[in-house]
Amino acid sequence: MALQSDTDATASATVIKKYANRRLYNTGTSTYVTLDDLADMVKAGEDFAVQDAKSGEDLTRSVLTQIIFEQESRGTNLLPITVLRQLIRFYDDSMHAVVPSYLEHSINQFVAEQEKIRETMTQSLGGTPLGAAAAMGDAMQEQTRRNMEMFQKAMSNAMTMFVPFTGATDEGGQAPTRGAKDASIDELREQLAAMQSKLDSITPDKG
Numbered sequence: 001m002a003l004q005s006d007t008d009a010t011a012s013a014t015v016i017k018k019y020a021n022r023r024l025y026n027t028g029t030s031t032y033v034t035l036d037d038l039a040d041m042v043k044a045g046e047d048f049a050v051q052d053a054k055s056g057e058d059l060t061r062s063v064l065t066q067i068i069f070e071q072e073s074r075g076t077n078l079l080p081i082t083v084l085r086q087l088i089r090f091y092d093d094s095m096h097a098v099v100p101s102y103l104e105h106s107i108n109q110f111v112a113e114q115e116k117i118r119e120t121m122t123q124s125l126g127g128t129p130l131g132a133a134a135a136m137g138d139a140m141q142e143q144t145r146r147n148m149e150m151f152q153k154a155m156s157n158a159m160t161m162f163v164p165f166t167g168a169t170d171e172g173g174q175a176p177t178r179g180a181k182d183a184s185i186d187e188l189r190e191q192l193a194a195m196q197s198k199l200d201s202i203t204p205d206k207g
Helices: 006-011 035-043 060-073 081-090 099-112 114-125 129-162 180-201
Strands: 014-018 024-026 031-033 048-052
Touching: 024 035, 035 048, 035 060, 048 060, 099 114
Parallel strands: 014 048
Antiparallel strands: 014 024, 024 031
16 A cells, blocks of 8 residues: 555644653543554554644654654664665755655555565575575565666656647747756756666665
8 A cells, every 4th residue: 555645644644742741642542642652553554643732833754753763773673774874965965855755656666565575575585595685685676676767757757747848849940948947857867867876876786
């Protein structure tokens, strides 16, 4: 099942109020909850939005990040150090605007393909440890490649919508002069290519 967008999720979410003493209050059940409770809600597929009890400020992102920090600190590591370092670099990179869309697209594709990945894992465990590791590495690299191809296609379609008359000519039969919008699209294409290169650099080679 595909993930909901931030807007859709917030619209149908249970409101969790966060107070100055850091206590969290579930307005749906009228009970105080912990970060572990919120983690269980996420795993159960229940959407929630965290708001500052006084100002109403949306704190959902920071609370979800805190939940991930808590999970990682307990030894269940899903985020490799190389990925964490690369994400930090992207914050000051010109590509930072593209990264959220790519990550959201990739995780949606991973969720959609998770049954196939589970099957690959099950089959791999029946062989040798080295064979299992190689099979999983190949499967994940293939998934990453497909994610990038689909993301690039989606971005290309989006850019086409911005320039629906590419190739058109003016009344004199001349191609229209390239403007700022064309330059921005070219820049976006270059950023996507740079992102592909950076992602390739942190993906282990086969063999």
